[in-house]
Amino acid sequence: MTKSVILTGLRANNDLTLGNYFGGMLPIIEMAKARSSEYQINMFIPDLHSFTTPINHDELQTQVMNNARLFVAAGLPLDNNEIHLYRQSYISAHSELTWILDCFTGMGEMQRMTQFKDKSNKLSNDAFNATKDEQAESPLVNTAMALESAMHSSERISVGLFNYPVLMAADILLYDALYVPVGDDQTQHLEYTRDIAERMNSKFGSIFTVPLAAPKQHEFFGKGQGLRIMDLQTPSKKMSKSDESGKGVIFLSDDPKLAAKKVMSATTDDLALIAFDRKNQPGITNLLEILSLLRGTPLDDVVAEFEGHTRYGDFKKVVANEVEGFLTNFQANLSEVDDSKVLEKLESSEIAMRASANKTLLRAQRAVGLRPKE
Numbered sequence: 530m531t532k533s534v535i536l537t538g539l540r541a542n543n544d545l546t547l548g549n550y551f552g553g554m555l556p557i558i559e560m561a562k563a564r565s566s567e568y569q570i571n572m573f574i575p576d577l578h579s580f581t582t583p584i585n586h587d588e589l590q591t592q593v594m595n596n597a598r599l600f601v602a603a604g605l606p607l608d609n610n611e612i613h614l615y616r617q618s619y620i621s622a623h624s625e626l627t628w629i630l631d632c633f634t635g636m637g638e639m640q641r642m643t644q645f646k647d648k649s650n651k652l653s654n655d656a657f658n659a660t661k662d663e664q665a666e667s668p669l670v671n672t673a674m675a676l677e678s679a680m681h682s683s684e685r686i687s688v689g690l691f692n693y694p695v696l697m698a699a700d701i702l703l704y705d706a707l708y709v710p711v712g713d714d715q716t717q718h719l720e721y722t723r724d725i726a727e728r729m730n731s732k733f734g735s736i737f738t739v740p741l742a743a744p745k746q747h748e749f750f751g752k753g754q755g756l757r758i759m760d761l762q763t764p765s766k767k768m769s770k771s772d773e774s775g776k777g778v779i780f781l782s783d784d785p786k787l788a789a790k791k792v793m794s795a796t797t798d799d800l801a802l803i804a805f806d807r808k809n810q811p812g813i814t815n816l817l818e819i820l821s822l823l824r825g826t827p828l829d830d831v832v833a834e835f836e837g838h839t840r841y842g843d844f845k846k847v848v849a850n851e852v853e854g855f856l857t858n859f860q861a862n863l864s865e866v867d868d869s870k871v872l873e874k875l876e877s878s879e880i881a882m883r884a885s886a887n888k889t890l891l892r893a894q895r896a897v898g899l900r901p902k903e
């Protein structure tokens with residue numbers, strides 16, 4: 530009997546935060562390890578998706594390898610044969626199936642995708658602001674420039690960004706994946722994947738396995754604890770790499786001593802009494818949560834240990850030390866990751882995955898008449 534497939538795209542970049550680590554990477558790795566005896570686990574690096582918005586192409590190779598190394602440093606095993614780790618672009622069936630699906634996908638369907646709307650708006654706004662900065666004060670010139678920048682921005686929004694979800698559907702359908710753990714921002718893409726799979730199946734007979742709908746995915750994976758590490762300076766907002774000052778954000782690449790300093794200068798409150806209270810003491814509460822994650826001990830235990838203490842400085846010192854130790858350790862792991870082992874894993878997974886992707890592709894090609902029927 531073949532095993533059901535769990536599939537996920539490992540999006541990572543070079544400036545991951547502590548929030549990304551605990552909220553994204555670690556849960557996915559633990560899931561893979563825990564499920565790999567009963568399921569086939571497909572983890573891949575979506576390199577073709579990486580330039581739907583502009584990037585520096587000279588850095589892409591390094592980034593892809595770094596992406597893999599980060600997951601390995603965080604504990605992804607390379608010696609588990611049920612966990613496949615591969616690069617999307619190394620399996621050409623992804624691109625080929627995308628084209629076929631493109632031709633059965635409506636423009637309107639893609640236009641409705643919120644991620645497309647958000648990202649394309651951002652690109653237009655950036656273009657508009659760039660033009661505005663250069664422009665003269667005259668209102669007439671303003672209008673002309675605004676028009677021009679609107680034209681420019683539609684040139685900047687790539688067709689790739691537009692049909693991003695089609696490639697994502699191909700990623701999933703090629704491997705008959707039933708389970709796809711996705712965050713809320715990807716739910717719409719999963720829904721589209723189900724729609725296009727059902728559409729093709731009903732037009733051509735069964736080609737694709739339809740992945741489960743989002744609520745079923747959440748049931749299967751558990752909806753997390755809504756884990757959110759907050760910004761150290763502004764604990765009412767999520768820790769995010771786009772934060773400008775970077776003072777409230779801990780990056781996995783931070784100098785451990787510097788990160789410890791960030792903890793020491795975290796915003797707290799003037800109640801001078803440690804309590805777990807998201808609403809009234811968000812800063813202290815965030816530090817309690819961070820400490821519990823770093824130590825890997827239940828939050829209740831950490832709260833019990835510090836509740837009622839009055840000296841925030843002492844408590845911060847504990848958290849700061851823990852952060853420093855964690856980063857020192859993580860960075861040591863990262864530098865020890867053996868690139869040749871990573872490459873070996875990628876290449877062997879790619880051989881196996883190419884074979885199974887090509888089977889599905891052939892089914893689709895036969896169905897649409899590109900290959901003779903069996």
Ligand code: TRP
Pocket residue numbers: 536537538539540575578696697700701709710711715
């Ligand atoms: N779009 C996903 C993200 O932004 C990454 C991704 C690409 C993916 N293809 C996928 C995730 C297929 C799951 C399945 O996070």
